[in-house]
Amino acid sequence: MGLLTLVVTALALTRGASAAFGLTSTSTRFKVDTDGGLVFEVNRSNGDITSLKYNGIEYQGTGKASAINSGLGTSTVTGETINGYVKITVKASSLPLTHYFVAKPKEPTIYMATYITGEIDPGELRWLARLRTSELPTGVHGDAGDTRGCEAFEGKDTFKCANGRTSCKMYTSDRFIDDKVHCVSGSKASVCMVMPGVAYESSASGPFMRDINSQTGSSDQELYWYMNSGHVRTEPWRFGLQGPYAMAFTAAGAKPSENLDTGFFGGLSIQGYVASNGRGSVSGATSGVPEQFETVVHWHNTAAQYWTKANNGTYKSPLMKPGTYSMKLYKQEFLVANDTVTITAGQTTSKDIASKEPSTPAIWRIGNFDGQPRDLKNGDKIERMHPSDSRMGTWGGSFTVGTSSAKDFPMALWSKEGGTATVTFTLTQAQVKAHVLRIGTTLSFKGGRPSVKIGSWTGADPGAPKLIDSRGLTRGAYRGWGDVYTWNVPASAFKAGSNTLTVGVYGSGDASWLSANYIVDALELQD
Template sequence: MHLFSGAAALLALSQRANAAFGLTSTSSRYIVDTDGGLVFEVNRSNGDITSLKYNGVEYQGTGKASAINSGLGTSSVTGETVNGYVKITVKSNSLPVTQYFVAKPKEAIIYMATYNSKEVDPGELRWLARLRTSELPTGVHGNVGDTRGCTAFEGKDTFKCSNGETRCKMYTSDRFIDDKVHCVSGSKAQVCMIMPGTAYETSASGPFMRDINSQTGDSDQELYWYMNSGHVRTEPWRFGLQGPYAMAFTSPNNKPSEDLDMSFFGSLSIQGYVAASGRGSVTGSATGVPSQFETVVHWFNKDAQYWTKASNGKYTSPLMKPGAYSMRLYKQEFLVANDTVTVAAGQTATKDIASKEQNKPVIWRIGEFDGQPFDLKNGDKIERMHPSDTRMGSWGGSFAAESLKAKDFPMALWSKQGGTASVTFTLTQDQVKGHVIRVGTTLSFKGGRPSVKINSWTGNDPGAPVLIDSRGITRGAYRGWGDVYTWDVPSSAFKVGSNTLTLGVYGSGDATWLSANYILDALELQD
């Protein structure tokens, strides 16, 4: 056994020493040796990746191939060497999509870009690597997307395990502004998606959009990069070049850098690629956001989107395509200012933006108006598990404002689940006057919006928000329109001493977690 293992190791080293960077082909496939430990194969009839060998180990899954969506179908597939790089171009015959695979010498990386000229049925565009679970058993964020041994209970994508814990591939997601590298891993290697620079510029729904990163099944470990989907999407699709992006193979616990240089794509005749020389930027001050919150600046139009985090009140945008842009300033994820700016190639525009948020005196406030529910009860869990998970705390309840901590107040309410949430509070004679109730939400489902009642007074139905036709909270999503509702409450609604606010839900639906619901940002009674 030891002699055989040693001989196998010597043979692998010998084969590795004789490897050379380049492209070879057979009648059915292109074979790319990166001379960096990675050899991959591309089907010449449809552009699927059918083999991914890293340091002699096969990582490609045993079922379906790795491809855009579930494959581009019959395609025109060409392979060539351009300026010292291997370039494979896949033009689908039936879909408005062209896929590029590029290799550089001495790197275990597949560089990619995806060009789409219109929306693709069934409404999503994603890179999906189907890898071997036996070699890469750990998904993004551990086991949150590991469905092995669990049973689907909501749709075909949300699962419950025998111990009451829940799993879903959506629970592996992270905000686009933070999601620059994510990996699946095993004992010998990890495989990572890298989205550097302006990789998200032709995606949709801004810096706080999140989408599937991995799913662990019995045979396949699925590694994703979602460019566009309908998963709580708040903008129409954008078209053009998605990326460039990359899939890298490394040793375990050796996460690759997010600062991957993609400038060499400018020498490869990639459709839709805009080099740095054809771009401009924006710089300036972003002020008025308290220091305990992130200051996020966001630019977008129908063709592109960009963002950055300001530091010490200053920001510089990524390099942007020329054009006129809407510009937004966020306190964490809470919108506090709007503006516009025009970007020209080769130039840096200057634009200052300041928060217009008005913080009025309050009698009490629960949570922070920051566009996130994480400071409220169960908010620390909702990205990674279903609200019915046994690890969740209870929903609804009664609370006293004077002693209430945000972490004790539920971060979501349902029309048919969990019950209402009530807040008791005490007023003095001087405080019995007209007040304003302000309720911030981050996401609504099935038209769910707040209902408010103070003592015997009931606030008007504010009307359903704009529908986002996608499951949200049950799939770990919390970010939608960020609607804020206000009610002018007359003095007659209040009394000296104890008062009770009851917070509920307008909306309908069946008696499941998919009934009308909304996620709370914060609520307050203004003085």
């Protein structure tokens, strides 16, 4: 035997099972070799992933397995090779859930889908990969969800770290409309969740919903994809097939394509899967949204949800399941039109939609009515930090019309923290008349809503908004119902010269940052 033959043989032995695509099994596990560098193992009693080796390195965490939620418990787990793909089916014994793992030759990717027929205890549905922090130390959005060396101070999920930095796994979230790929990474590899095509169609709460993407601990790097949760959710659960979605391994710093082809699921007998030829679409023109704002079109019913961004006044939807849908048009995240549309399989329906937002002149306006607080004080930080974070600016404050900028008005107000906000403005004698005061909010907690006072006039309590029973502002969320409050302010409240509006909070609470609060979208005094 020559030297070259010995070297080749040694390399083959070193690579071991990573030599050919396929499925093997023992009494306790299924083992899948993707022939793309990834070899993974699935527990045959519960469907947990117990090993994730990529290019010979183990990435599966050492404490707990990777699984739906924190594991499905006793399940019926079957494996097969079908049409050239490996398919593992996990049917939970005590939950209305079936989960699928699929492998495609030559790809270091685990394709997945999750079929449900009812809500899952404890009220959320997620894929959770528990990976090794030693190999993948960088989470989504860097240290936003890094809890190493930190101490919990609000619930069990929000942490105070060195130098006043705060951390929470919710701070790693992004809007569903933007969150198509998110990754954790290290020096040798990145591991990414990919939500291609219509992966979100059976999730809840629309294009601007956000949920946990990662959490970095001392031993485990947790990588998530949330399908449903109670984290500032504004819709009931949807049932049926969640996905397809995928977990992909790549070279360090690289991202897989957001347009993974999942059409091959149509030949794998995946429960609830609807192929392209069983779907339809809608296209048309949008109008009335100023060009500086993103234009978003959204469709939803009790079974499915979809969205797209318009481009140069035109849009085309993703492929949608047949049915009748509510149709919404947003200026950024601010609702400006409602309609309905019916989708038929194999057809593209034509439907135009125009903004119905009234154009009302204002004496002054602070911020933009766009459904986001980012143009106000601390609005550029709140998605990634707790309000008490040392990197935040002060709360409350004074705004003077004509000299202050939007960044001087706080993006949130609390009943027990941060103080009130004031707006000082000047009126001419001709402007001393009745006006309409309008305040837009994006999210409320514990019934928080604006209180307003101008001179000797105090505006009536508008009443508590519809409750969203979830922490939001302190966990980086700003999107809720999007309530807009108006007051008819009599002429007697005003005077020629300087006037002051004081904005506070109706509501209460038992802790400073968790007292009644609301997030401000914009406010204006109409002419």
